[in-house]
Structures are given as structure tokens and as C-alpha cells.
Amino acid sequence: MLNGRIIGRLSTYRRLLTIASASGTARVYSHELAKMSGCTAAQVRRDIMTIGYQGSPAKGYEVAGLISKISEVLDTPEGQNFALVGVGHLGQAIMAYFPGRSPHLKIAAAFDTDSDKCGRVLHGCRCYHIDQLERTVRDERIAMAIVAVPAIVAQDIADRLVAVGVRGILNFAPVRLRTPADTYVENVDITESLEKVAFFARSETSASK
Amino acid sequence: MLNGRIIGRLSTYRRLLTIASASGTARVYSHELAKMSGCTAAQVRRDIMTIGYQGSPAKGYEVAGLISKISEVLDTPEGQNFALVGVGHLGQAIMAYFPGRSPHLKIAAAFDTDSDKCGRVLHGCRCYHIDQLERTVRDERIAMAIVAVPAIVAQDIADRLVAVGVRGILNFAPVRLRTPADTYVENVDITESLEKVAFFARSETSASK
């Protein structure tokens, strides 16, 4: 019913709607949202139907209402906290990217082995030594993590995270993490993406993901 | 026939096979590769069939031969060059990640607006001022790019890249780029990924992407 694809598109719709709303747009038609997001109008309507929002044939969808409805699906009232493990370039890119994007999501703590980074606050986020991982994740009731560490240590970090209650991981390491069945892992594999681009850039006719 | 999903899995298989090969494994069965990659054995066999490689029921697949066959599909003999646009944390993470991963792929040039970075060589890659984009991309015959710039300028950069012949883009900016039909765009949307993790970490039973 609500699978990863739909969640992904809802996230995109919300971002686009939020931008549209900020520039004063009060209503959208499915074909407009389709064009903005790169989906078809039928897809947009079906997604909106799936989450139970209603538009009107005369006026399309109310932007504010649709944003609220999507947020009901995507967000929790209390918000959700991530731990970021690995404060290298990638980790810092993510920290820098975060503020203001998703008010309901937060990086509550970052961890690294480099003691130079520990104790400091980068992009509004406190950095701890990796030794503090277990204690901090527990104390801050963190249930999700971003793994941005070298491949060799990724499985070890994942094990430690799972052991202290983490049930969702965004994994940037080029490794298939082994985790319990009740833990969700989303992999971002840059090599895979690069090779897709390289392959399809050669083929004549192409399209987006 | 050879769609993005298959290309992605082939890339994963090759990485795993290369690791296996390095540690002395000469043959694999589909169920072994399946376990390593998180696919089913049937999927592995079907993918291998699709690219026209043959194993033997008695001995499975020859690792070296399979790597070659996958490489025939994924690589070009001359290799392919990327331009990297945006040498912030994300750009530098990608530069750092690159060396040795895919010998046939190379970042031939990086570009940034920050003149401090220009003229320097970071992670084995020369950085130019963004003003040099057109000339360098043309001179180096670059046909693919990684866009790691702020969202506001991403479309402009994409337009400039397309104008000088780029036909494949890996886009990290949270924007749907508008490009000609013969240009392939692969989007890596971190917000989307984070929201997926946040959503599925709440649901009881989960699984990988």
C-alpha cells in the first residue's frame, strides 16, 4: 500500500508544494504537480488518492491541505532523531545540508573517531567520540542512523547501532549491511549510480531514473 | 532489456565478485552471489542470463569470466570521464571516494566558484574555476557530470553542461533537472532517502530497498 516508491514521491511532492506555497500558489492540478515532479498526472492522482486526500475537479488540490495530509503520513508529531556516524566530507555535507530541510527530522548527534572533531558543534550538531555511541544513542532515544563511514567498519557500526535500538539506517557505505528483519536499511550506492549514468549516457535515448 | 535496475545489480555483483576474486574464490553459485548481494538466486541467474554469460550446473559461474562479461556491459574500452561541479563537502567526498573504485571511470576535472580551490589538485583531480567549465569539458571530451552544487544553481549548471555535450548527469541537488530527452539524469535525493528511513523505521517489519 504505502511502499518505498510512494513515500519517495510523497516526499518530493511535499518539497515542491512547499516551494509553490511559499511563492503564493494556493492550488495545483495533478498535471502541474506531475510536470514539476517528473511523474504522470495519473500517478500523482493515484498517490494522492492512496493517502486519502481529496481535490476538486474544478479547482484541483489545495496546496496547504495536501502538504498537511502528506505530512500526516511522513511525519510524527514528536519528530524523529538521527545519529550520524562518520564526520568526514560526506558526513559534513549531510550536516550542512540538513538545517531547515525537514523540521521534523534532526541529527541529534554525530560520531567520529577523530578526536579533533569531538566536542565541537558543527552545523548546529554536537560531535562525540565514537566511544560515546551507545550511551548517547540510548540517552537521546535515537532510533535511526546515517552511516557515512568507510566500508570496512560499516558492518561493525551497524551492529552497534542495532544493538542499542536503531531500527532505520541510511547507509552510504558500499556494503550490504546484515541487520535483523525489523530494521530498515536504505542504501545509497554512489558507484552504482555512477555506473548507471556512464551506461545510459552511451545509449542514445535516455530518461530520468 | 538492460534497464537501470539490472545495471545497478550488475555493478553490485561485480564489486562483490572482485572482492571474492581477490580473496581467492574462483567460482560462485547463484545462491552465493544472491546472499552477498541481497537478491534471490533466481534473480541472479536471470541477470546473468540477460547479459549472455553461462555457468555450469556442476561448478556454478567462473568468477573471472563473469567479471569480464559484466565489464563488457558496463565499461567502454577507452573509459569514461566525469566532470564534477561543486567542490564543497559533498564534492570532496566523491573525489575522495573515487580513486581505485572504478578504473574505467574518472573525474577528469572539478569546478567550483571558490577561487581558493581552483588551480589546486585534490585527490588527484585538478580543480578549475567554474568559468573554465565550457572550455575544459570540450577540450577533455567529457560527456558526463556530477552535479553537487546548491539547488538554486543546479538547473543553470545542467544547462551549461548539456550545451557543451554532456549526456549523463548524476544530480545531488534536490531539484528535478529539465534536460533534453537524450540526456540521462540519475537523481540522488538525500531528503527522500531520509524520509523513507524515518517512515519505515516506525513500521514494525522492514526490509532493504
Added chain:
DNA sequence: TCATGTGAAAGCCTTCACAGCG
């Protein structure tokens, strides 16, 4: 006329299941 909501069709991808073979 032009939009939404949606059952039904189509298309796509994955998995099943088994013939064939060492």
C-alpha cells in the same frame, strides 16, 4: 470543457518450478 477519482487493463519485474545435465 477540463478536472478528479478510480476500476480495469497493461506493462514490467520478479519468482516459481522444472527440464536437463554433470
Added chain:
DNA sequence: CGCTGTGAAGGCTTTCACATGA
């Protein structure tokens, strides 16, 4: 046996197409 190769089935997503309503 246990594995590959693969036609056929199954399941999942997307798209079609149209009833309905302003």
C-alpha cells in the same frame, strides 16, 4: 543429487480511460 537456464506464472506499479461533477 544440486545447479543452471528458462518458459510460464505471479505480483506489483503504472497507465488508461471514462464516469462524474462544476
